[in-house]
Amino acid sequence: MLTVENLNVTLRNGDVQKHVLHGVSFSIPVGKIIGIIGESGSGKSVLCTTIMQLFRKQRQVTGEIIYKGQSLLDLPEKAMSKLRGDEMALIMQNPMAMFNPIVTIEQHFVETIQAHRKATKKQARDQAREQLKRFQLFDEAVLKKYPHELSGGMLQRIMIAIAASLNPSLLLADEPTTALDTTTQLEILKELRKLHGATGMSMLVVSHDLGVIANLAEEIIVMRHGVIVERGTANHILQHPIHPYSQTLVAARDEHCTLDELTDHFDGVITGELMLYDENHWVRMETRV
């Protein structure tokens, strides 16, 4: 469904340039959940927003992003805007900041629906209400509320509901649980699993939390400093990580340490070539010096 080929991204901020993604390639098959794991600064969020083609002016992108046969990099902004929210949706981290404080939840729904479907306000409102019923979480009173009246977990669920309201074929979730507390995190994960079960949409879940990825993904991509370190099925990577960096990540989960504590243990430079290690399992082979 989505193929990313040799993607290089450079962020431009005035005269400062920063190369954040180096030759990233992977693909998301129809109906699968792919997880990307990596510490902060490994370029996960940049990858998501580049797939959505946001911040086009500030970024220099080479390579290919092919969605259903069309190259997103060549797609004009107008056509891209049609895809966003309709064909492909993005759930972002920090839901508390994502909603306009002076606009009700209902209007947020209506706005997204009306951006893509020819619907009157009333039809859009009805659709929003139906969407809420589908998620079986809220009574209708939520629709009339303003973002500050709701908790972060609620807002994240609403963001998922809005993202799902137009039945996108691809859902990108950028750190969907990071800003939330542990119990809410579990509920959000349940929500995403349910959504995947009900619609079979392809998903790309990005997180720095291996627990989240292990819970959802069928295939895992390990990223560090903008390169893919290891890529393979979830079972392979969780049970037999090959690359030393992946090993530290998995160890971090087993020992219940925070990621930051443990990734510091791995300070090797990643230089090796990405090679096929096993069926569907790619690892960057380090040549030890």
Place this chain on the structure above:
Amino acid sequence: MKKKWALYVSSVLTGLLFLAAIFSPWIMPNDPHAPNMVMKLQGFSVQYPLGTDHLGRCVLSRLIEGTRVSLSIAFVVLIATLTISMIVGLIAGFVGGWIDIILMRVCDILLAIPNFIFALVIVGALGAGMKNLLIALVLVTWVGFARIIRNMVKSLKETDYVIYAHVCGVAKWRIITRHIVPFVFPQMLLLKLISLGTTILMISELSFLGLGVTAPIAEWGMMISESKTYLTTQPELMLIPGIMISLTVLIFNAFGDSLRDVLYPKTT
């Protein structure tokens, strides 16, 4: 609360000024344009509560007509500049790129010229009259506001909810009307209200120099100018419109300031 008290008083006084302006034809005791040479330069009386000027016209009636003229010009200027600066600021801030650069350079050039002198030049070139006065005031005052709006839009564009709206595929004009204008407009309206006093002062200044409102329409600045010759014998002819100008500017400033204090308590 002290702040609220200031708002109540100043809004009542502002309301009175606007009422006087709207109902001026009915509350004027005499025809402000009708000369009565027999009664010229009279003191206060029952028929002419504030006396008469050098042509025997009722000072109070002219004062009331002046209110109407000043307020209506100031109001039209407010709406016109708000519209122009909103459009320019939104385009420059939201579109960015070379359009932004060009528009902001134009603003820089206009800002470099002192306001009053610029207005003088425009009225001087176009000729005196209410219409040209309006044009001059609008041309002079939109610039600063366009800059402020542009900067506000630029920072609002970076907020998470605008990015989120992009993510949802919401069209650009819709993002502007839904997520940017509602934040910019109230603050701009407030700033414009605060600057209303300055506009009124400028109308009077230009009229005093004979470049603004033309006779026979009464205007405060013009009334002062007309009564210059009688400064020693009848100082109240100059004092009364002078006090009126100061009071109006004071009331508008107090109204704008106290409104801001109540609406945006943190910013003060």
